[in-house]
Amino acid sequence: MSAPYTVLVTGVAHGIGRAIADRLVADGHAVLGLDIEPAPPPGLAGFECVDITDAAAARRTLERLAGAHRITRLVNNVGSSRREWMHEATGETQRWLDRLNLGSALLCLQAVLPGMREAGGGRVVNITSRAVYGRETRSAYAATKAALASLTRSWARELAPDNIAVNAVGPGMIDTELFRRNNPPDKPDVIRLREGVPMRRLGLPEEVAQAVAFFLEERTGYVTGQMIFVCGGLSLGALPPAGNNPPAPEQGRARSGRGD
Amino acid sequence: MSRNALLVGAAAPLAPALRERLAAEGYDLLAAPHAAAVPALLGRLPEGGHPVAAVILAPALPEGRLDAVAAEDMIAALDEALAEAGMAARALVADRPEAPTARIVIVADWAITGPACETIAAAVSGGLVGLARSWALEFAPLGVTVNAVIAGPEALLADDAVLPLAGPLAARPRPDHVAHAVACFLDPRAAAISGQVLSVCGGRTPGSIPL
Numbered sequence: 001m002s003a004p005y006t007v008l009v010t011g012v013a014h015g016i017g018r019a020i021a022d023r024l025v026a027d028g029h030a031v032l033g034l035d036i037e038p039a040p041p042p043g044l045a046g047f048e049c050v051d052i053t054d055a056a057a058a059r060r061t062l063e064r065l066a067g068a069h070r071i072t073r074l075v076n077n078v079g080s081s082r083r084e085w086m087h088e089a090t091g092e093t094q095r096w097l098d099r100l101n102l103g104s105a106l107l108c109l110q111a112v113l114p115g116m117r118e119a120g121g122g123r124v125v126n127i128t129s130r131a132v133y134g135r136e137t138r139s140a141y142a143a144t145k146a147a148l149a150s151l152t153r154s155w156a157r158e159l160a161p162d163n164i165a166v167n168a169v170g171p172g173m174i175d176t177e178l179f180r181r182n183n184p185p186d187k188p189d190v191i192r193l194r195e196g197v198p199m200r201r202l203g204l205p206e207e208v209a210q211a212v213a214f215f216l217e218e219r220t221g222y223v224t225g226q227m228i229f230v231c232g233g234l235s236l237g238a239l240p241p242a243g244n245n246p247p248a249p250e251q252g253r254a255r256s257g258r259g260d
Numbered sequence: 261m262s263r264n265a266l267l268v269g270a271a272a273p274l275a276p277a278l279r280e281r282l283a284a285e286g287y288d289l290l291a292a293p294h295a296a297a298v299p300a301l302l303g304r305l306p307e308g309g310h311p312v313a314a315v316i317l318a319p320a321l322p323e324g325r326l327d328a329v330a331a332e333d334m335i336a337a338l339d340e341a342l343a344e345a346g347m348a349a350r351a352l353v354a355d356r357p358e359a360p361t362a363r364i365v366i367v368a369d370w371a372i373t374g375p376a377c378e379t380i381a382a383a384v385s386g387g388l389v390g391l392a393r394s395w396a397l398e399f400a401p402l403g404v405t406v407n408a409v410i411a412g413p414e415a416l417l418a419d420d421a422v423l424p425l426a427g428p429l430a431a432r433p434r435p436d437h438v439a440h441a442v443a444c445f446l447d448p449r450a451a452a453i454s455g456q457v458l459s460v461c462g463g464r465t466p467g468s469i470p471l
Binding site for chain 1: 327332334335343347350379384389390397398399469
């Protein structure tokens with residue numbers, strides 16, 4: 001375990017954010033949490049209730065937190081999603097997610113940057129998604145997560161001279177309340193993805209927290225601009241149910257196509 | 261059948277090269293200054309005039325150090341680029357599944373690869389490619405292809421400069437190179453190519469992480 005540090009985690013009330021906070025508290029770190037719901041996990045060193053889509057209010061809260069704590073780690077976890085076909089889109093979902101999934105990340109990073117520089121370095125982990133590679137019924141969400149992946153690369157380059165590493169963790173189908181709400185089990189696109197997970201199960205929030213903890217660890221200081229997918233192999237591409245199995249001998253011959 | 265092609269972002273730096281190439285391909289050009297103008301433009305078209313192809317150009321966005329970028333400015337740029345592109349795609353494809361625009365290409369900025377001090381452009385271009393990949397999945401049952409072209413950085417420079425640390429380039433990327441990649445994706449024979457991201461950058465991506 002690395003030396004204790006102070007870490008700000010956004011969206012800690014539920015799901016992946018809560019699991020990340022729980023993990024970092026268990027590892028002995030001072031965890032500061034933000035959420036719109038007044039439901040902090042136990043053991044936090046601080047918690048603020050704020051609607052982070054309100055940039056002015058969020059900025060005030062973040063400045064207060066950064067002034068009171070020496071934050072050298074940031075986990076931009078807060079985010080949401082909404083199932084929506086393109087023929088239903090009005091732009092409202094995109095505008096909401098632009099603020100929640102992306103504006104929040106920039107606001108938080110700007111608030112903690114001076115402290116990280118003063119401390120001689122820091123770590124940032126952005127929670128993206130396997131959907132950075134595209135997802136039907138979720139184009140607004142996928143766009144914000146692909147944008148966050150792009151920001152991870154840009155911020156990694158810009159902050160590398162300050163010894164601040166910026167990385168991303170891309171969850172796949174993780175068993176959370178949000179996932180269950182957005183993924184009706186009987187819908188064809190959900191069935192296709194669920195059955196295409198090579199590991200044949202949903203992921204656990206704690207498994208995402210493991211990847212986050214790795215990026216925050218002291219010994220991971222030379223890794224920046226990278227993205228780890230925690231997706232049971234789904235980012236390899238969805239396969240039909242038989243796709244994990246070795247081909248039958250006759251299939252193998254047919255696939256080679258050259259008689260070898 | 262219509263030979264109309266819609267160019268969205270008619271004032272973008274790459275627009276002249278796209279206009280020239282699309283005209284050479286035999287398309288009749290329609291132009292929208294930005295994605296927000298697309299639904300109304302399509303609504304004014306005569307019967308049978310719906311475009312068979314559409315090209316959406318990422319807007320030119322200001323550079324600036326991360327510390328100096330106002331979150332409100334980034335959000336406004338994202339809203340304008342992504343939310344309006346979504347409404348354009350709805351009008352082009354989703355609202356008319358019986359005869360949709362069959363080819364969409366998004367031209368994104370090199371900022372998607374993560375140069376420093378390009379927070380807003382990185383977010384917008386990353387988001388546009390996320391849209392392209394998602395639309396490719398969602399529109400596939402309609403026979404619609406959606407792809408993305410990443411314009412190499414020199415394609416937007418006015419002079420002949422090559423950016424430092426470019427490495428060995430097969431060619432300095434030019435606007436007409438970008439237009440050629442777009443034309444390939446628009447070709448009726450490219451019906452099985454969808455959800456792809458092609459960098460037109462002179463060959464500088466080998467040795468880098470894929471997007």
